[in-house]
Amino acid sequence: MKRISQLSMLIILFVLLYFLLPFSKEPPARESMIFFPLDPNVTFTKAHTRLVLEPKKKNNEYVLRWHTTSSLDRKVYLRQDISLIFADGRLLGTLSKWKENSQTLLQEKTVTEKNSRLFQAISFHYGEIHDGEDIRSSQKMSGDYLYVIDSAYSPLMSFRQAKTTEQKKWENVLKQTTRQFLDYKTKQLANHFSIREKNYYYLYLPELMVYNEQPFPDLSMEKTQKIIGSLWEGLYKNYFLGIKKKNGTIVSPIGSTMPVIFISKDYTYLIVLFETRDGEQIQLIQQIS
Known part of the structure; x- marks a missing residue:
């Protein structure tokens, strides 16, 4: 009886862990994204990339939220979005998602960083359209950029367009440093x-x-x-x-x-x-x- 009881407990524990622990339901990245002739009748109603700074630091680092979303005007055979984020001219991270028989995709990721940086993100939104044996595609790009100032001499802040004298100074420094x-x-x-x-x-x-x-x-x-x-x-x-x-x-x-x-x-x-x-x-x- 004791052995049966222990076995039952192990089974219950396994079931609980299976359902409670986080796991990804999304398929892995596809190995190809194929350009087909564009279908002028299928259009993106939404294509959006956004970078947002969280107002408070965590463990002396700041958190950047990176969000992409896109939607076609109809469901298609395949929807796929990829996104890249760069910091000061180097690739910091990637996002990728694909779904069959879908219209809308949404992705979000947090990036933890420190020090003042210029972040630039660009996304490619893609749809593969099947009409019998005819295969066409639809595409659009979106992007965003954000200056994040993390300095011992001023509060944590972010901006796209500099407004104050201090922001203009930082914009000039980060833009020039990255471009150079x-x-x-x-x-x-x-x-x-x-x-x-x-x-x-x-x-x-x-x-x-x-x-x-x-x-x-x-x-x-x-x-x-x-x-x-x-x-x-x-x-x-x-x-x-x-x-x-x-x-x-x-x-x-x-x-x-x-x-x-x-x-x-x-x-x-x-x-x-x-x-x-x-x-x-x-x-x-x-x-x-």
Whole structure:
């Protein structure tokens, strides 16, 4: 009787642990995100990324809430959203979620940091639409940025647009520091891979969001969106999910530099450059059809 009683208690304990302990119901990240011709009849009614600073510190660190949401105007075969957040020009974290036969996606994550920083987030919202054998897609980008000031000489604060003299000073310092760091890395990468900058349009990944609503120079909006969709397909596979180094190993992108995108002025190909956390220089080349 004693053995039976102990066995029963173990079974009850296992059941309680199974139902009470937190576990993820979300599927793992998909291994591919494929660009299909865009469906002009399917549109995003919502595409939003937001960074919000919690007002109080925890254990001498501050907490940043990172939130993304998007919704299409109908349910589609597949919905997928990915998001990246950078701090002072380096990748700090990623978000990814996908659902079949869905319309809306919502994600939220907290980031714990210290010291004054410029945070920049960009998200790619994607829908795969099946109509019989015809497969099309819908896409949109969203983003946000936030200056967080964590100084011994002033209260914890955050802002997007500087209003006070102190905020303007911090904005200038953080913006210049980040830009100088990225420009320095870009110059190193361009020299290493023998890229002549005058032959390209180039921009940093968060700056791509401008082209939600406007085309690249001397290019149609349709062609611009095709380039953007194919670019994100490549970034997802070769940056977001992991970076393949020269020795064949796959490493996390966390800590790598913000990708810089070089688009040839004849729009025949583009190049993505970045540096891994341990300093290996990476070049991705994508043909534009």
